[in-house]
Amino acid sequence: MNRRRLLITGAGGFTGRHAVRSFAAEGAQVTAVLRHPGNDGGSRGAAPIFPEGVQVHYCDLSDRKAVNEMIQMVVPDEVLHLAGKNSVPESWRDPLLYIESNVMATLYLLEALRSLPQSRVLVAGSRLKFKAGGLAGPPHPYSLSKTLEELASLAWGTLFRQPVLMAEPCNLIGPGPSTGFCSLLTRYIVTLEAGGKPPLFKLSSRYDLRDFLDVRDAVKAYSVILNKGETGTVYKIDSGRQRSLGEVAEHLVSRSAVAVPLDWGPEASEAQDQNALNQTQREDSGAVVPDVQATPEVNVATLGWKPEIGLETSLTDILVHYRTNGEGGLV
Amino acid sequence: MNRRRLLITGAGGFTGRHAVRSFAAEGAQVTAVLRHPGNDGGSRGAAPIFPEGVQVHYCDLSDRKAVNEMIQMVVPDEVLHLAGKNSVPESWRDPLLYIESNVMATLYLLEALRSLPQSRVLVAGSRLKFKAGGLAGPPHPYSLSKTLEELASLAWGTLFRQPVLMAEPCNLIGPGPSTGFCSLLTRYIVTLEAGGKPPLFKLSSRYDLRDFLDVRDAVKAYSVILNKGETGTVYKIDSGRQRSLGEVAEHLVSRSAVAVPLDWGPEASEAQDQNALNQTQREDSGAVVPDVQATPEVNVATLGWKPEIGLETSLTDILVHYRTNGEGGLV
Numbered sequence: 001m002n003r004r005r006l007l008i009t010g011a012g013g014f015t016g017r018h019a020v021r022s023f024a025a026e027g028a029q030v031t032a033v034l035r036h037p038g039n040d041g042g043s044r045g046a047a048p049i050f051p052e053g054v055q056v057h058y059c060d061l062s063d064r065k066a067v068n069e070m071i072q073m074v075v076p077d078e079v080l081h082l083a084g085k086n087s088v089p090e091s092w093r094d095p096l097l098y099i100e101s102n103v104m105a106t107l108y109l110l111e112a113l114r115s116l117p118q119s120r121v122l123v124a125g126s127r128l129k130f131k132a133g134g135l136a137g138p139p140h141p142y143s144l145s146k147t148l149e150e151l152a153s154l155a156w157g158t159l160f161r162q163p164v165l166m167a168e169p170c171n172l173i174g175p176g177p178s179t180g181f182c183s184l185l186t187r188y189i190v191t192l193e194a195g196g197k198p199p200l201f202k203l204s205s206r207y208d209l210r211d212f213l214d215v216r217d218a219v220k221a222y223s224v225i226l227n228k229g230e231t232g233t234v235y236k237i238d239s240g241r242q243r244s245l246g247e248v249a250e251h252l253v254s255r256s257a258v259a260v261p262l263d264w265g266p267e268a269s270e271a272q273d274q275n276a277l278n279q280t281q282r283e284d285s286g287a288v289v290p291d292v293q294a295t296p297e298v299n300v301a302t303l304g305w306k307p308e309i310g311l312e313t314s315l316t317d318i319l320v321h322y323r324t325n326g327e328g329g330l331v
Numbered sequence: 332m333n334r335r336r337l338l339i340t341g342a343g344g345f346t347g348r349h350a351v352r353s354f355a356a357e358g359a360q361v362t363a364v365l366r367h368p369g370n371d372g373g374s375r376g377a378a379p380i381f382p383e384g385v386q387v388h389y390c391d392l393s394d395r396k397a398v399n400e401m402i403q404m405v406v407p408d409e410v411l412h413l414a415g416k417n418s419v420p421e422s423w424r425d426p427l428l429y430i431e432s433n434v435m436a437t438l439y440l441l442e443a444l445r446s447l448p449q450s451r452v453l454v455a456g457s458r459l460k461f462k463a464g465g466l467a468g469p470p471h472p473y474s475l476s477k478t479l480e481e482l483a484s485l486a487w488g489t490l491f492r493q494p495v496l497m498a499e500p501c502n503l504i505g506p507g508p509s510t511g512f513c514s515l516l517t518r519y520i521v522t523l524e525a526g527g528k529p530p531l532f533k534l535s536s537r538y539d540l541r542d543f544l545d546v547r548d549a550v551k552a553y554s555v556i557l558n559k560g561e562t563g564t565v566y567k568i569d570s571g572r573q574r575s576l577g578e579v580a581e582h583l584v585s586r587s588a589v590a591v592p593l594d595w596g597p598e599a600s601e602a603q604d605q606n607a608l609n610q611t612q613r614e615d616s617g618a619v620v621p622d623v624q625a626t627p628e629v630n631v632a633t634l635g636w637k638p639e640i641g642l643e644t645s646l647t648d649i650l651v652h653y654r655t656n657g658e659g660g661l662v
Contacts (some may be wrong), residue, residue, distance in 0.1 A: 155475045
């Protein structure tokens, strides 16, 4: 039996590391794409260690020629495109970097794949794209970049009849290097447990609701989408359950071996006022911005996927990860 | 009185040449941006000759650093951004070039202008962007590039509170180097008048309707929008009257000194069948593509502008232009 050749971009990132391991275990012939030797191209610690048999390919995806050469060399049957920039504050500092990394790099990849018209591509989008209808403006350049990426990717698929699929995962959590909320709070706890004196951890608002999903479940969803998904479709991936930041913080704090001082953020009514204020400011900005109408979106559950790892397991595994590797040791 | 400093990109193009002359005559201190010395950066003939006092600046707008240096040097009060690629067939051959030229170059310009928050920018968009609601896909990569350009430009203006305005002109015609329908047919006629034997000119369909507007009227509309337009608004610029290609061809042929053989294209019913077929194929493509909801659009007539040059004058001036300069002499 021929093993399918799968190219995974962003293989050094939080999701990428899990994806490489999971698809290799499934039997795929995985090529893991990293920006350059020695690290993951970001600031998330040491170079990943991949299972035996995984090919590593170094490529700066913002180099059109290099992307083309990579595709000609690897000739993938499938591509899981996880690479991209995802820090909202950084997107304010260098918005063009976000357009280049999240829009142009994706188009370089799709353009290179035109020579392989059977090759299926799954592009990881974001829930933080513009909301459909009525939003007076994008909240930040990151959101703009992911909105343009989705629009351009699906249009490219239509124009050139390429099998392009999109995924929109919710907040992914789990063991491994991440800059998400659960990871940051766990590192704070582990630092305290080790006798460190980190600055007081502040929750933006304990009442903020998020849908957290274990990254290993998300990777299984990517596999299902690549196998069975319909071209041109946007697949939402979520646990289906909203949790408040306060609830998750309490879960983590209750597992700590030491006292965990926290600044819990504003009370509910203040938080709501602040949200309302932000909303008003946004609506009053006076500028007219094109709305992106909702693409018909499908939940990946329609393909038979369902999450299997509960929140408590994810949080335990994050704690174990940082207790094992140290708060800085982001292996 | 201080003269306003106006930067015009794409100054070597059809509209750009008229814009430079017109704004200079209005008293603006114009910097005309060309890609490189010796030509207009395209394939439309000799380098333009600008009125005295116009500064010429050479800049490849797809070079982010060069764009930034230009803005720091010129410090414009206003920018009329006409540069871009606009050939549908070329966009099929090199779609990434269209994204780079029509989206990234525009964002490089807007990013450079963040250092001049008072500087008003008018970006020339296209009627060929995606139609609102229900279109199953963009018709060609050019359309995709102009859709993304408009979305990104207006979003940039909102995110960074920059005074960004958009214009959507209809089909611009008039004297000067152009690759539009009226210009191509006139060059054919002038070639015949000079005794040449060009291949038979074929109309795609004589029943196709277009809104033609004289480029000099459009340039006046740009001036009105820069002066009085509201930030974040898309201004439509048109004559308000649809003409069939057959009607326009008859106008031009009737002015010819010689017989003008034409292939008039399919009869009405065939043409309609073909249009219906194209439409069906598009709808059957099966892919879901995000729709771009209509941005609230305003006709520039609301700012007091109206067209002053009738179709017959435009056509006469095009004939005079090519009879004076020769069919190849695109001065």
